[in-house]
Amino acid sequence: MVDDGHLSALADTFRLLGDTTRLRILLCCLSRPVAVGAIAAELDLSQSLVSHHLRLLRAARLVRHQRQGKSMIYQAADDHVRTVLQDMVEHVGEIAPDEHAR
Amino acid sequence: MVDDGHLSALADTFRLLGDTTRLRILLCCLSRPVAVGAIAAELDLSQSLVSHHLRLLRAARLVRHQRQGKSMIYQAADDHVRTVLQDMVEHVGEIAPDEHAR
DNA sequence: CTTATATATGAACACATATTCATATATTAA
DNA sequence: TTAATATATGAATATGTGTTCATATATAAG
Numbered sequence: 001m002v003d004d005g006h007l008s009a010l011a012d013t014f015r016l017l018g019d020t021t022r023l024r025i026l027l028c029c030l031s032r033p034v035a036v037g038a039i040a041a042e043l044d045l046s047q048s049l050v051s052h053h054l055r056l057l058r059a060a061r062l063v064r065h066q067r068q069g070k071s072m073i074y075q076a077a078d079d080h081v082r083t084v085l086q087d088m089v090e091h092v093g094e095i096a097p098d099e100h101a102r
Numbered sequence: 103m104v105d106d107g108h109l110s111a112l113a114d115t116f117r118l119l120g121d122t123t124r125l126r127i128l129l130c131c132l133s134r135p136v137a138v139g140a141i142a143a144e145l146d147l148s149q150s151l152v153s154h155h156l157r158l159l160r161a162a163r164l165v166r167h168q169r170q171g172k173s174m175i176y177q178a179a180d181d182h183v184r185t186v187l188q189d190m191v192e193h194v195g196e197i198a199p200d201e202h203a204r
Numbered sequence: 205c206t207t208a209t210a211t212a213t214g215a216a217c218a219c220a221t222a223t224t225c226a227t228a229t230a231t232t233a234a
Numbered sequence: 235t236t237a238a239t240a241t242a243t244g245a246a247t248a249t250g251t252g253t254t255c256a257t258a259t260a261t262a263a264g
Contacts, residue, residue: 002129006191010125010194011119011121019117021223023113046224067230070231071240072240086103089112093108094163137210157212171210172262
């Protein structure tokens with residue numbers, strides 16, 4: 001399923017989603033383009049912190065950005081990203097009362 | 103999409119997949135049940151390390167296990183886990199030549 | 205019982221990284 | 235040009251965590 005070449009890239013991408021702050025940032029721009037400052041304001045985070053995280057999300061192609069005047073507009077890269085998030089949300093949401101005797 | 107209550111659980115689960123060793127372990131038992139020792143042997147890892155990682159994967163319900171004699175047999179929890187992995191593999195595999203033309 | 209095998213666990217260390225602070229870069233307006 | 239606004243970046247630090255080693259627990263056989 002995964003060759004060694006893609007293994008570290010795969011882990012890198014998952015690890016980026018493994019931080020609540022980055023997750024919030026990604027979720028914040030999941031369905032619409034948002035400026036850096038707006039993300040910081042909405043999530044009550046420092047501009048610097050948001051920018052640092054967006055840089056990492058950008059490097060993993062989880063978000064894309066474009067300049068709009070003085071602002072930089074970020075949004076989730078594609079539906080693929082949304083699908084991964086949605087699937088994991090469903091996994092986490094599953095309650096396992098008897099740990100599934102499958 | 104995600105309430106605050108599930109946010110940390112979501113991040114925790116992603117973070118677990120963000121380590122190459124844990125990913126290899128999970129991939130190793132993705133399509134069939136495998137004993138701890140067999141995983142360690144196949145991936146050339148110490149038994150202790152594999153057990154530590156399996157404990158974490160278990161806590162996140164990414165794998166399930168059952169005793170079989172002296173061995174503990176582990177396998178991926180369900181198809182949901184496989185779907186998440188498959189989706190992310192596809193994301194990582196996407197080469198974006200035009201993405202750089204900005 | 206003892207012995208062997210398989211797995212789990214606690215502690216310690218080494219390394220990675222999220223956050224803050226200060227500062228740099230870029231764009232727009234005057 | 236200068237000033238204001240928006241974002242990016244480098245350094246330092248504090249916290250988190252993957253790994254190793256030693257040891258404990260559990261099952262099976264003699």
